[in-house]
Amino acid sequence: MGGMGSGRHWYWGSKDSTDDYRSIDVRRWKRDGLLAAHQSFGWQWSQHGEVVASIRVRTESNRVVLTYRHRSGGEDWKDESYPVYLDWTACNLGGERPWFLCPARGCGRRVAILYGGGIFACRHCYQLAYPSQRETWDDRAARKADRIRDKLGWEPGILNGNGWKPKGMRWNTFKRLTTQQMPSYK
Structure with missing residues (x-):
């Protein structure tokens, strides 16, 4: 019974956490008024007061276009630019709530937060766990x-x-x- 590696505790080789990835939240962009069509803005992440990553976002009707550079490990920098479609649902007391449609191939799931790796995708595509699950x-x-x-x-x-x-x-x-x-x- 029990023993090394048994149980549901965090262990090497387990799922990464959502805290391990950079994220974009469509609810925050809506709240900040950034989802109006035909505008562009920059989004950045900082750590200890220093900017560690940034993206450019161009808004169109019912989609945003993300433009950024990334690299994995010691590889060369890659330029990425792709659309992320938006879906809107009506709220009970009026107004609309925005959602990202996951741009990962074969997914299309409606989510509020996308996590950045090679592309921005939902936590299900990256198989991410919440920190509280550990x-x-x-x-x-x-x-x-x-x-x-x-x-x-x-x-x-x-x-x-x-x-x-x-x-x-x-x-x-x-x-x-x-x-x-x-x-x-x-």
């Missing part, structure tokens, strides 16, 4: 407790002790949150 049960419990402690205005970490009830919070809410923030062990 967490152990005790890591999840600690993350949940820290989220509740944040709502209470307390310092993260269950070893830091409890604080006072935040001003304006109802006592019933306070009692419910303080009983929830205690991790349950299996």
